[in-house]
Amino acid sequence: MITSKKIYKIIPHVVLGIMSLFAILPIILLFMASVTDETTLMMNGYSFFPKKFSSASYEYIFKAGRTIIRAYGISVIITAIGTVLNILMTIFLAYPLSRPNLKGRNVIAFIVFFTMLFNGGLVPTYIVYSQIFHIRDTIFAMLIPSYLMSAFNVILMRNFFSSSIPGEILEAGKVDGANELQTLFRIVLPLAKPIIGTIALMSGLAYWNDWTNGLYYIVRRTDYYNIQNVLTNMLNNIQFLKTSSQMQGINVDLGTIPSVGIRMAIAVMAIVPVLIVYPFIQKFFVKGIVIGGVKG
Amino acid sequence: MNNNPALKKKNRFLVYLRQTWPLYLMMVPGLAYLFINNYLPMFGLQFAFKKINYTTGVWKSPWVGLSNFTYLFKTADVYEAFRNTILYNLVFLVLGHALALFVAILLEQCMGRTFKLYQTLILLPFLLSASVIAYLAFAFLSSDNGFLNNTILKMFGKDPITWYSKPKYWPYILTFIHIWKSIGYSSILYYATLIGIDKSYYEAAVLDGASVPQQIRHITLPLLKTTIITLVIMQIGRMFYSDFGLFYQVPMNNGMLYSTTNTIDTYVYRGLMEINDVGRSSAAGFLQSVLGFILVLTTNLIVRKVDRDSALF
Numbered sequence: 001m002i003t004s005k006k007i008y009k010i011i012p013h014v015v016l017g018i019m020s021l022f023a024i025l026p027i028i029l030l031f032m033a034s035v036t037d038e039t040t041l042m043m044n045g046y047s048f049f050p051k052k053f054s055s056a057s058y059e060y061i062f063k064a065g066r067t068i069i070r071a072y073g074i075s076v077i078i079t080a081i082g083t084v085l086n087i088l089m090t091i092f093l094a095y096p097l098s099r100p101n102l103k104g105r106n107v108i109a110f111i112v113f114f115t116m117l118f119n120g121g122l123v124p125t126y127i128v129y130s131q132i133f134h135i136r137d138t139i140f141a142m143l144i145p146s147y148l149m150s151a152f153n154v155i156l157m158r159n160f161f162s163s164s165i166p167g168e169i170l171e172a173g174k175v176d177g178a179n180e181l182q183t184l185f186r187i188v189l190p191l192a193k194p195i196i197g198t199i200a201l202m203s204g205l206a207y208w209n210d211w212t213n214g215l216y217y218i219v220r221r222t223d224y225y226n227i228q229n230v231l232t233n234m235l236n237n238i239q240f241l242k243t244s245s246q247m248q249g250i251n252v253d254l255g256t257i258p259s260v261g262i263r264m265a266i267a268v269m270a271i272v273p274v275l276i277v278y279p280f281i282q283k284f285f286v287k288g289i290v291i292g293g294v295k296g
Numbered sequence: 297m298n299n300n301p302a303l304k305k306k307n308r309f310l311v312y313l314r315q316t317w318p319l320y321l322m323m324v325p326g327l328a329y330l331f332i333n334n335y336l337p338m339f340g341l342q343f344a345f346k347k348i349n350y351t352t353g354v355w356k357s358p359w360v361g362l363s364n365f366t367y368l369f370k371t372a373d374v375y376e377a378f379r380n381t382i383l384y385n386l387v388f389l390v391l392g393h394a395l396a397l398f399v400a401i402l403l404e405q406c407m408g409r410t411f412k413l414y415q416t417l418i419l420l421p422f423l424l425s426a427s428v429i430a431y432l433a434f435a436f437l438s439s440d441n442g443f444l445n446n447t448i449l450k451m452f453g454k455d456p457i458t459w460y461s462k463p464k465y466w467p468y469i470l471t472f473i474h475i476w477k478s479i480g481y482s483s484i485l486y487y488a489t490l491i492g493i494d495k496s497y498y499e500a501a502v503l504d505g506a507s508v509p510q511q512i513r514h515i516t517l518p519l520l521k522t523t524i525i526t527l528v529i530m531q532i533g534r535m536f537y538s539d540f541g542l543f544y545q546v547p548m549n550n551g552m553l554y555s556t557t558n559t560i561d562t563y564v565y566r567g568l569m570e571i572n573d574v575g576r577s578s579a580a581g582f583l584q585s586v587l588g589f590i591l592v593l594t595t596n597l598i599v600r601k602v603d604r605d606s607a608l609f
Contacts, residue, residue: 008508012402013410019399020417022476026432027420029443033435045446046435093326096319103312108323113609115334118589121581122564123574124340125333131354133332149329180318209425212540216569231427235434235548260441267431274423282416289481290488 027271034058034265041260057265067223068230068266075226075270078142079207086203087196089149090157095184097154098161099170109158115151126216139224141217147206153199160195161188198288201281208274227270234263344582348574364579374580376555377563378536384467384559385535388474393528395479397520400486401512419480426541433473433546463556466547470557474542482527489523490516526599526606533595536560536588560584 029046034057036050044051061068096102097109120128129135129145165188173183189196214229225233278285344364346357368374399418403411421429436443437459445456459465497515506514538559547557560580567577600607 004507009405012405016399016402016406016414016418019479020414023417023420023480026435027424029435030432042441045441046438046443047447089326089329092322096323099319102316102319108327111327112330115330117592118338119334119585120337120340121585122561123568123578123581124337124343126568127343127348127354127574128332128336128340131350132336145333148333149326151330151334154326180316181322205423209423211425211427211545228425228427231431232545235427235430264431264435267428270428271424278420278423279416282419285419286415286484289484 030264030271031268034261034268036261038259038261054261057259057261060262061265061269065262065266067225068227068269070223071225071227071230072269074142074224075208075228078226079204082143082147082207083200083204085143086147086149086153087200090153090199091184091189091192091196093149094154094157095161095188097158098165100162100167109155112151112154116155122216129217136217137219137221137224142210142213142224142226145213145217147203147210147213150203153202157192157195157199160192165191194284194287197281197284201284202288205274227266231263231267231270234266341582341585343574344578348578360575364575368576368579371576373554373558374563374576377558377560377580380556381538381559381561382535384470384474384538385531387467387471388478389528389531391471392475392478392482393524393531395475396482397486397524399479399483400490401516403483403487404490415480415484418483421477422481424477426539426545429473429477429541430545430548433469434548437469460548460550461552463553466553466556470542470546473546474539477542485527486520486523489520493519522603522606525602529595529599529602533592534588535591536584538562540565 025048029048032048032050033041033046035053035055036047037052037054038056040050040052093112097105097112099105119125125145129141135141135144169187169191170183173187178186209228210226211228211232214225215232218224218229222229222233340354343354343357345359345361346354347360347363348354349357403415406414424432434442437445439445439456439458439460442459444459449456457465459469493516497519498511501511501515538561540561543557543559543562544565547553549562550557561584564577564581564584567573567580596607596609
């Protein structure tokens with residue numbers, strides 16, 4: 001006989017099991033589509049169990065997909081540079097703000113904090129970057145707007161410094177004749193590894209997944225597109241061609257656009273780095289959500 | 297030697313600076329970035345009251361008073377955009393938090409490896425970019441070879457549906473995708489509070505013969521009250537903002553779907569980039585920024601009353 005106690009033991013596993021499947025199945029479907037033979041895909045549609053497999057999409061990308069490989073390279077480089085700069089700027093702003101005797105630190109902390117409450121929004125931001133700094137169609141457009149530093153992370157790191165790094169350690173460093181930079185790099189930062197890891201992760205993910213900077217600021221120099229921009233562009237082009245050919249009753253040559261399988265293979269390539277890194281960083285990630293979330 | 301107090305003070309300040317100047321110097325890049333990325337755009341909110349002329353320069357463009365706003369309110373789709381933004385946020389708020397709470401409670405019942413597995417998988421969609429999510433949605437919804445039309449609907453003997461041209465389905469689709477993406481994230485927030493609850497409460501309740509639903513109702517929920525209220529109020533503060541990726545990418549910027557997918561963020565974007573109507577766009581953006589600011593201040597005041605420690609300031 002099944003007792004109600006047993007049912008309450010089973011329910012969580014049933015529900016969470018289903019939810020886990022829901023989370024993972026779309027990604028599996030995408031992967032399956034990328035290794036399905038093109039004609040099978042056109043005939044039977046997307047399927048978890050394709051009748052005929054093919055690696056043609058991936059072969060095509062590695063042989064002829066120069067745009068795609070370049071966009072992938074841009075993603076990797078921008079993510080790497082952006083994350084390093086982000087971490088350095090965050091540390092350099094957060095550390096002085098954590099020093100209790102620094103004159104003017106409350107004013108500066110407020111300047112940082114206020115940006116979390118109020119912002120100009122897209123139109124002024126776009127005008128400032130494109131009309132004053134002329135960032136459009138330069139590689140800096142992929143690096144600088146929005147993601148270079150987050151005020152929230154600065155405050156998170158300042159709080160970590162002031163609560164987890166004892167003042168005596170800093171004093172001891174001073175007695176030993178270390179200057180400010182030496183104290184920061186030799187004493188403080190080794191102790192701050194967990195928070196640096198968390199912020200690096202969030203920043204890296206934001207850069208890797210970003211598609212808005214390319215959308216806003218890259219107009220002609222599409223060779224600066226990252227992998228996300230290439231994905232967006234392809235999907236929109238197809239949609240555009242389809243609607244316009246339906247409306248005007250003409251047949252548009254769809255042969256110029258990569259096949260469904262190739263598009264899905266590119267999407268898989270955009271996910272894979274995240275999936276590879278995820279298991280190793282999951283702990284940091286959950287920690288980041290918990291410390292950031294309630295106030296984020 | 298020197299007894300002039302003013303001079304003494306100045307000297308002390310110079311000594312202070314000699315010791316601490318590296319600290320001030322290292323703040324310069326970060327502050328410069330905030331100035332460029334955040335403060336200049338705040339000053340740029342004045343563009344909402346100007347007729348922007350790119351050739352004479354944006355700062356020299358002529359003032360036009362409120363004409364951008366009167367023009368804005370003459371267009372019908374701005375009401376639609378505000379309505380959609382608020383309605384979606386309300387649905388996301390209620391459904392999102394209820395489900396997150398539910399999942400957090402379920403997660404807490406699981407132990408060790410299975411817990412880790414569930415948490416890892418449920419959080420996975422949160423890591424995906426909006427572009428990738430649009431592809432996933434397309435794999436299911438594409439009218440020619442999407443999974444829903446070709447497999448699910450076929451199984452039930454239903455006719456295929458052209459999802460990308462039927463606005464009435466999109467509130468459900470977008471709500472589903474939003475929850476799918478965010479549930480892992482928000483359930484972790486609740487879970488973090490849950491594991492802090494003293495286990496002896498539950499032990500005592502079991503001794504008294506309380507069932508699991510009773511334990512949840514009389515122990516878990518009351519103890520989570522503060523967290524729930526705080527998180528909900530915080531989210532109300534973001535009522536005028538929407539996930540641009542979700543509303544722009546997933547419906548693939550499709551004109552036929554605007555009536556149920558247009559939000560303030562997509563409206564502002566399209567006005568600025570696609571229709572080249574900066575005036576209207578900046579007026580809508582101005583309203584979003586200012587109303588958003590007022591809302592954040594108000595909600596924060598309320599959070600302070602509920603739970604001082606959770607307030608932003």
